[in-house]
Amino acid sequence: VTITNAYASTTSSTATLTVNDPAVNTQPASTNVPPGATATFSVVAGGTPTLSYQWIKNDTNLLVNGTNISGANSPTLTITNVSPSDAGNYTVAVTNGLNNSVISAPAVMTVIDPAITTEPQSRTNDYGTTATFSVSAAGTGPFTYQWLRSGTNLSNGGNVSGVASATLALTAVSYLDAGSYSVIVSNSLGNSVTSSTVTLTVKDPIITAQPSSKIAIGGTTTSFTVGAAGSSLSFIWKKGTAVLSNGGNISGANTATLMISALSATDPANYSVIVSNPASGQTVTSSTVNLSVVNPLTPRTVAVGDTIVFAPLVTGTPPFTYQWTKAGSPIAGQTSTSYTKSNVQVSDSDTYAVGVTNPAGSVTVSAALIVSATGLNLNPTNLIVLRQGDGIQAIANTGNTLFLDQFTTSGTYVNTVSIPDSGPSALIQNGTAPTEGYINLSLNRGVLTLVGFNVTRPWTSGLGNSASVDVPRAIATVDAAANYTLVVSSTNAFSGNNIRSAITDGANNYWVSGGGSGTRYFRPGSADNVSIQTTINNTRVLQIFSGDLYFSAAATSWGIHKFAGLPTAAAAESDVLLTGNNTSSPYDYVLDSSGTNMYLTEDGSASTNIYVPGIVKWTYNTGTATWNSNYTLLPGTGTRGLTADLKVNPPVLYVTTTNGANDIANRLLAVQDTGPSAAATLLATAGPNQAFKGVRFGPLPVISATPDGARVILRWNGAYTLQSATNALGPYSDIPSATSPYTNSAYSPTKRFFRLRQ
Secondary structure, rough: EEEOOOEEEOOOOOOOOOEEEEOEOOOOOOEEOOOOOOEEEEEEEOOOOOOEEEEEEEEEEEEEEEOOOEOOOOOOEEOOOOHHHHOOOEEEEEOOOOOOEEOOOOOEEOOOOOOEOOOOOOOEEEEOOOOEEEEEOOOOOOOOOEEEEEOOOOOEEEEEEOOOOEEEOOOOOOOHHHHEEEEEEEOOOOEEEEOOOOEEEEEEOEEEOOOOOOOOOOOOOEEEOOOEEEEOOEEEEOOOOOEOEEEEOOOOOOOEEEOOOOOOOOOOOOOEEEEEEEOOOEEEOHHHHHEHHHHHHOEEEEEOOOEEEEEEEOOOOOOOOOEEEOOOOOOOOOOOOEEEEEEHHOOOOOOOEEEEOOOOOEEEEEEEEEEEOOOOOOOOOOOEEEEEEOOOOOOOOEEOOOOEEEEEOOOEEEEEEEEOOOOOOOOEEEEEEEEOOOOOOOOOEEEEEEEOOOOOOOOOOOOOOOOOOOOOOOEEEEOOOOOOEEEEOOOOOOOOOOEEEEOOOOOOOEEEEEEEEEEEEEOOOOOOOEEEOOOOEEEEEEEOOOOOOEEEEEEOOOOOEOOOOOOOOEEEEEEEEEEOOOOOOEEEEEEEEOOOOOEEEEOOOOOOOOOOOEEEEEEEEEOOOEEEEEEEEEEOOOEEEEEOOOOOOOOOOEEOOOOOOOOOOOOOEEEEOOOOOOOOOEEEEEOOEEEEEEEEEOOOOOEEEEEEOOOOEEOOOOOOOOEOOOOOOOOOOOOOOOOOOOEEEOOOOOOOOOEEEE
């Protein structure tokens, strides 16, 4: 090019333009392929049309289509079913329409021989199963194989086979077989190739059978079992999130089978088990299962006209369904949680049962109903327990029906006396008040005394703070023949407060305690209704020992107090023993005949001088003239009503425990005082919507003798058998067919002494 301006001009050097026509824009790429595979080479070229192509092998061999070659004259060369002879350098000559040509750069085909066409795969196996790894190879055969674990050659033996074949097998695998595996494949040409490394994971231990949910009957034994396999097994059973250990009603907590004995309402929960292998460090947790418990029905022996309720305590995992039966036949329409029958007759006596079903299965509990045509008796050697609630009515401050349940001292149920809850003789109690419900045995042991509210259940509001003019406070007695008598209904005592306990000397004198009103004296049939003391107003249980009136208190001076004698007018009380500060909560008590040993039920959370709750044993030190707490029986157990058999050594105590609707701790227990570690025996459980409160031994049967000239007329109540003897100490024998009134000659030398037996 020449460049000129106003002064001169100049010419550049000469430049040459070369046009590559044709030109290879994208070169073919080298490739590695195994024998039998398909290889392709592609080129992208540009230039004056029309372009033509000729693929060349090893610079001299012009390729032609046929056999395993196609596209020899196209931009893409395809070689199928590649063999080692196909290896080499491949180029392509590109010619344009001007007959100019260009040759591409060479692309190398490498034929891998041998080549792995299917790699082995990682896998996870359960303990005890068979694991296999397989490889597929192509190339010049025959092939040889060598399997390796963690880079080390394997040999056949034990649980290993196929180490020199295309498939490696490991039988009955355990955690010891876990690791990395690979295989070397060699051919007859002396070439070899190594597979990718794969992993074997072994689950060790494994669960082979899951535990199953259970529904069982209270008091029986049930179990959960897990099936497991592993090279080493250990078990940890759990209740909810808590790890279980052997003890109490639990055994097998570290075995494949967990056993739960003496089932109660505390046992229903979710259960699972952790199975571990200490050697492998692996654990596996079972599925979660549940336990439901149906407590047995309490049999009922009642009088004609009573109302009975059967209501099992069912705890666990709903939904539950129910079907009640009588003598094995379904009772139409009775599919609720309880069965009630009013005004029972002798003909209603039979076996009643309920089948309870949930997703875990079904159980049936049954009980006998006996309706006595001859009435009921209370035995002086049996325990009488006041029970609030019938099982279906909610425990409430508006009132609960009362019952006296009779048990032998070994816990065998005997019968139930129903207290009227409606009409002029009604007596009900505030079921939510822990300080109500105490009973007493009269000084002459002729009657039991109980107190409450003389209104029909349910009352319209809370009984405890009602006015006595609207809700009279009442005292009632029950004798050995189960005769109930309302002896006092007062409209001016304990107004706005609970009435708690009463005791009588058996001579128509009654002393009563209550909250907020201290201690009072009543004489039925007279105007006597006297406040004895109000200094200590939160008084609880009254008793008579050695001719003195005692009472427990939980205010002002917590502990036991007494009056000298049996006051019928205002009198001063004195402290017997003080239990501590206002966190002490003394209830019922027993004093031995020496007056130096006392057992006291406590339900407080703490105290300055005793361990509570429980039954505290106190001993009087004659040297220091002080009471000292020795130890606590059943420590940690809230206790309420108490009586004792002091004739045996050591004494046997009978106690009711913490109050509450559906409270699984509401029980009747027996404990022999062998020391602070003495264990309790369960005698009875109150059941749902029921609460055990006071407990005493039964009253003595009363027999009266009326002179009638030369005869004596004997009278008694209840279904007792009259016995006679010629000596006061016996032996006594039954008088056949003797009924009340019974007439006997006053001069008969062979029948001078009489008694009653059940």
